[in-house]
Amino acid sequence: MISELAEKLFIDGSWRQGEGGRIPVENPATGGIIGHIAAATPVEIDAAVAAARKAFKSWSRLPSVERSKALKRLGDAIAAEVDGMARTMTLEQGKPLNEAKGEILKLAEACHFYAEEAVRIHGEIIPNTTNDHESLVVREPIGVVGAITPWNYPAELIGWKLCAALAAGCTIIIKPAELTPFTALAIARMAENAQIPPGVVNVLTGPGSKVGQAMVEHPGIDKIAFTGSSAVGLRIQQSCPTIKRLSLELGGNCPLIVTASANLDAAVKGAVRRSFRNMGQICIAINRIYVHRSIEAEFLQKLRAAAEKLVIGNGIERPDADLGAMASAEPLNKTKEHLADALAKGARLVTGGSAPEGEAFAHGHFFRPTVVAGCTHAMKVMSEETFGPLVGVMAFDGVAEAIERANDTPYGLASYVYSKDMDEVRYISARLDYGNVAVNNVDAGIMNAPYGGRKQSGVGYEHGREGMLEYLNFKHIRIRYDEPKVTER
Ligand code: NAP
Ligand code: MG
Secondary structure, three states: OHHHHOOEEEEOOEEEEOOOOEEEEEOOOOOOEEEEEEOOOHHHHHHHHHHHHHHHHHHHHOOHHHHHHHHHHHHHHHHHOHHHHHHHHHHHHOOOHHHHHHHHHHHHHHHHHHHHHHOOOOOEEEOOOOOOEEEEEEEEEOOEEEEEOOOOOOOHHHHHHHHHHHHHOOEEEEEOOOOOHHHHHHHHHHHHHOOOOOOOEEEOOOOHHHHHHHHHHOOOOOEEEEEOOHHHHHHHHHHOOOOOEEEEEOOOOEEEEEOOOOOHHHHHHHHHHHHHHHHHOOOOOEEEEEEEHHHHHHHHHHHHHHHHHOOEOOOOOOOOOOEOOOOOHHHHHHHHHHHHHHHHOOOEEEEOOOOOOOHHHOOOOOOOOEEEEOOOOOOHHHHOOOOOOEEEEEEEOOHHHHHHHHHOOOEEOEEEEEOOOHHHHHHHHHHOOOOEEEEOOOOOOOOOOOEOOEEOOEEOOEOHHHHHHOOEEEEEEEEEOOOOOOOOO
């Protein structure tokens, strides 16, 4: 799949050999180059915007049932190609193949979810102060969307934008991360297979600072849907030269609170999954754990045992491994930096702390799941987003203290609680200043509930009906009626 997609851009329903400079794409498990992409040029960016604008005229006017059918076809096309698409993702991102397959199937699910939502874009009739007026509130698609996405979930993070936008009647230009462009190009190929009309879906590859920034500044793009770091999100907000709709799904620094009443085994299982899955490269990863002092020692012992059981491998050769390679040297270096900072400030290494040994790991970006205890908020592991397989643990004495520490961050994406005391659950979840709170589980997002961050974690929502509202404008039509001249019989 990769060789067919290399150096191509998808504009106006056709594949173009990119005119711009070439950028290599690495397999993070081996350090080998899997192919090159082309950096889209200003002329190519303009061509994509022109195609999306032209397509918007007809796509937005299509009966929603037709858009719904197109999204169902797209979901079916993606599910039919799950093996090839997952392989492409693993080769460029590093996650184990089985996990990549799961992500591709979730992308297909997003297509089907929004296919169903497309036919439920209802308006409202609002009561007026007089009977001769009627107010209709109708929903209309915003226009052309620029979607800019990161590398940790190369399919899903495109999918939520793509599916909601298309359901709403918008057209889209996708700029994937340089690290994981081939999954995005593969999605474009599926759009082609599903006979989505030309110009409705376009993919431009290249550096964010050039191609992404040009999309942010382009007057022909009506909305930017961005997932990525808070720093780039803020830059986007500040550098929009005209008013644009924005949705920003940004970084996190997510806490887990484990109270004295918690089911300890369940808490450990949740902590391991959400701290280390995808090598911790998840915006909703557990970064820091607050555990009640009375259970700290037992919790740490169990957490260590569970972390050491995780199998790390090359995601292609070990499709069922728990963990693959990290996506690049950057998050790996940040993980090492946060670890060194914690140890220098007095934290204790519980497990991990180095790369796994052996020839299989010698050339890729691998690291063992790492736990540090005795942490304080002076340490980066507790105060910044690590985005790697490192978690910090700190003991607390009272629930109020745990909540205060959990909220002591500029971020507000997701938070986690393990507690078997219902009063405690209600008290804590009401006070956590986060867009998502998962209690006695660690899967904070489901397709039909809104998912979004607060504070520096962003604005807007994905998933659910709320996710589709991000692609719609409201229009209030207020009509005055006169009594018709009726001849009485
Ligand atoms: P990033 O550096 O912010 O990059 C995200 C995307 O923005 C990439 O496509 C990047 O392009 C592009 N970009 C970079 N500079 C840009 C600019 N000046 N204008 C427009 N686009 C620009 O983030 P990342 O390192 O890829 O991803 C990790 C971050 O994403 C973490 O902070 C994580 O928490 C966050 N994240 C958030 C969510 C959520 O739902 N809230 C989900 C997943 C990840 P290039 O990479 O090609 O340069
Ligand atoms: Mg980056």
